Amino acid sequence: MINRLLYFLFIHFCLLQCLMAQDIKFFNQRPIKNIFIGIGGDGGIGSINQEKLRLMSFDLLMIQKIGLGYSKQWYNDSVYGNFISIPANLTFAIGKRNHMFEVGVGSTIFLNLKDPTYQVCLYPIFGYRIQPLKSKKVFFRMCIIIPTTLSSESYFTIKNTNTVFTPVSIGIGRSF
Numbered sequence: 001m002i003n004r005l006l007y008f009l010f011i012h013f014c015l016l017q018c019l020m021a022q023d024i025k026f027f028n029q030r031p032i033k034n035i036f037i038g039i040g041g042d043g044g045i046g047s048i049n050q051e052k053l054r055l056m057s058f059d060l061l062m063i064q065k066i067g068l069g070y071s072k073q074w075y076n077d078s079v080y081g082n083f084i085s086i087p088a089n090l091t092f093a094i095g096k097r098n099h100m101f102e103v104g105v106g107s108t109i110f111l112n113l114k115d116p117t118y119q120v121c122l123y124p125i126f127g128y129r130i131q132p133l134k135s136k137k138v139f140f141r142m143c144i145i146i147p148t149t150l151s152s153e154s155y156f157t158i159k160n161t162n163t164v165f166t167p168v169s170i171g172i173g174r175s176f
Helices: 002-028
Strands: 033-040 046-057 060-075 078-094 099-112 118-130 138-145 168-175
Touching: 033 138, 046 078, 060 099, 078 118, 099 138
Parallel strands: none
Antiparallel strands: 033 046, 033 168, 046 060, 060 078, 078 099, 099 118, 118 138, 138 168
16 A cells, blocks of 8 residues: 555656646746847937847846947027947846836947947836747837936937937837
């Protein structure tokens, strides 16, 4: 009788291990890269971005993002200068399955195309993302970005300049 009980427990233990291994295997097949187009936010007017996702646990992702964007500087209702923006972020996404809350920090370098000058912005990031569980699926991200250098007069430019920086960012792309 004891042998049958031990045999029964051994079989159940093996089955549980197989089920847990399948769950982990499914989890590890989650896409680890995103490419997306961002409108507004840290890229200025628009940007093309690439993200690398690192799986920390079943409900936690660490996300590293780099991008290349475009912004303008306005002066007296006319375009004064064009900027190339280089946003870089480090965020953590917390959530179940594909709906996740995102929080982290970021910085953007704005390079002026007319003058050899640049501006740097540092900011916290709070957002929501739909991160697909399978490759080649649509990815969506919406964030609020409020840098300390945001002008209190216009709320969409950087202080002491008229460089466009909107505090809301929307990104749509593909996971792979």
